[in-house]
Amino acid sequence: MNAKIHYCHPGYVPSASKIFLVAFSEDVSLSSVKFKILDSDSREVYKGATEKICRCAYTGEFLYKGFFTAVTAPGRYQIVLDDFDVKSHWFEVSDEWLVRELKANIKSFYYQRSGVELPERLAGIWARPVAHLDDKLEFHPTMERAGLWNAHGGWYDAGDYGKYIVNGGVSVATLMLGCELMQAHSQKSSIVGGTAFKETYELPVSLLDEIRFELEFFLRMQDEDGGVFFKVTPYRWDGFVTPSESDASQKRYILGKSTSSALNFAGALAQAHHVYANVDREFAEKCLFASIRAFLWAEKNPEVDWPHNTEGSGGYGDSDLGDDFFWARAMLYRELKNVESIADVGVAGMLERMESQLLVDMDTYLPTYGLQWRSTQNLAWFALATTDCKWKDRARMAFKYTADEILHLQNEDPYGLSIRKFIWGSNGDIANHALTLYLAYEWLDDLKYRNAAMEQIEFIYGRNPVDVSFVTGSAWSSPKFPHHRISHSDGVEAPVPGLVVGGINEDRQDTHRNPHYMGESRGMSYADEQCSFASNEVAINWSAPLTAALLLLSV
Structure with a gap:
């Protein structure tokens, strides 16, 4: 039974919820999965058990959700599943x-x-x-x-x-x-x-x-x-x-x-x-x-x-x-x-x-x-x-109603997503949804909207089916070969940092270029290859909402 841990690769904000998923390719008939959190000295600082949630419709995974929100001290941590001999890479709990x-x-x-x-x-x-x-x-x-x-x-x-x-x-x-x-x-x-x-x-x-x-x-x-x-x-x-x-x-x-x-x-x-x-x-x-x-x-x-x-x-x-x-x-x-x-x-x-x-x-x-x-x-x-x-009030309430619809969709999705189809530039859509949620928080002062916005950002940074932090240079898993002429031609091994790639795209408009997508299911429709313009290109209109959301969530 191979277990995978889906988590936010750079880290988590101390004051926010800390969510991760455990995924299996087949039904392991477990009601929960035990986990522990280790600090940088390999000391156990938290232990708990995940809850079984569902089989994901767009990946086929059997998913369990875990929380370690109580871990708030800044530092480097690791998620460990002893029963499956699986551990995450190190990540931060910090605002930095x-x-x-x-x-x-x-x-x-x-x-x-x-x-x-x-x-x-x-x-x-x-x-x-x-x-x-x-x-x-x-x-x-x-x-x-x-x-x-x-x-x-x-x-x-x-x-x-x-x-x-x-x-x-x-x-x-x-x-x-x-x-x-x-x-x-x-x-x-x-x-x-x-x-x-x-x-x-x-x-x-x-x-x-x-x-x-x-x-x-x-x-x-x-x-x-x-x-x-x-x-x-x-x-x-x-x-x-x-x-x-x-x-x-x-x-x-x-x-x-x-x-x-x-x-x-x-x-x-x-x-x-x-x-x-x-x-x-x-x-x-x-x-x-x-x-x-x-x-x-x-x-x-x-x-x-x-x-x-x-x-x-x-x-x-x-x-x-x-x-x-x-x-x-x-x-x-x-x-x-x-x-x-x-x-x-x-x-x-x-x-x-x-x-x-x-x-x-x-x-x-x-x-x-x-x-x-x-x-x-x-x-x-x-x-x-x-x-x-x-x-003015009508406009703010219109955003509230829209944000509530996003929340409803998000609560029904195992990965906490509000999109229902992975299209070209899906990461841009996800970042824009986060921005809409933040606007509702700005005018209603209700933390549920801010927390939901943060969950969307965490998907972009690694808590996703393909285990990729979709911003170049952001983590061990970030794209190495974006569809980006400057990064490809400059003679530098690392791509230009800070660029969000389009992300999972179930339409796969670039199959004639023969990219090696990460799986057959629609939720695995990503390839970190230069030829995959449908999933790995960059664009300023995808970077802009992510930048704006990070700007607002970082204070």
Whole structure:
């Protein structure tokens, strides 16, 4: 009888529940499994027995659940099953592992920077020279437009070298959501921005500065008429080469304008006005004006489709833009309500128009369990929940009802998950669900929501069927071969740290590449191989909710 222990590989927070699972491939006909917890001196500090829970529908495992919540003293520990001669790797009980992972997640965005040098003193062994300046780009031939455009900076989106407004928009908005809540708790100087953050965590810049690097790229992507270009793309997909090799081998282009890119831009830049108002007022006002111009362009051009071009980069096509209008409208409504004079921004009458449409939006686009680039309405509800308006309580209760649904699903799942299908980027969904749960905790002050959010994070960090801590560099089990061009081509054995991979994906869209998935069942649909783009790619919109959740759970 082979037993496996599924647990959070980096560790557990002292004040939180400490859950692990014991899994068998066959029914061992036991009502419980005895376990003990050893400290770093191999002394027994706790002993108990697991409870039998069920046979997992998506793995076929027979599962037992154990708790050692009473172990709160900081230190290194190990779970031991004497009856089966099985023990876990060592893990921590401390708050520090969350802080370390927060630092690594934030710095992963720095490693995704385009168009700048990453010097060794800041990037360490993952240093690289400047590449993809993108400051004099031609327009893609399909646009039939002459001239050059400056689209310098920004983050590479995922495992490729494309830079996208749509996915970038939801990513920076998610990060700023976390920053907003920290600012509300007067913790900006030590967590979100300022020199204390830089010195404490040894980051190149603060989180706000890192977000601004992407926002500056956004501002460069706005056309003179207020519309926003869709993406920066190579003509064809790059191989697994360095940014410099990519730069030398083919041209990059500005591609398209669309309603979706304008709305993502408008929503993100309106939120930036809120977040940076007390940090850099001039920059905040620049963001607000740019947001208004983009939103007005989208109102005049509500059905400009995304450029159907996937020859060199991802698509990010969206057929329903109502949620994006809701997001941009609600964020602008929040900001315009608080400007000193509506005439100052030249949009008299805009608030009244927005109020009538927001009523329709709220009835049409209820909160989802978590943000996705195709479903952005949670950002709209967040805007309404954080402004002094007549819908504030309605918005907060909407999040409560959504969080309660997540809790119900979570309580029915043996791994404590609220997702019911492992899709492409399932770890991003899980992190987003954790973020929704945290919002309910923020406004209701009920610890059950915070604890549930922490359980979702623990799944990402190892308490899962495949025994992988899905963030590079986070544990002994973390991915070694992510689908990430920089990590593959830089000549460094270890991948760039702090990147969350997509995770278990039962659809396995990459079987033609012959990855070696960890089992036949849908819950084992993961392969730590570079070829497995369906389960092992990275993306900023998966890293963003994990970063925001870690930011909020670490304080």
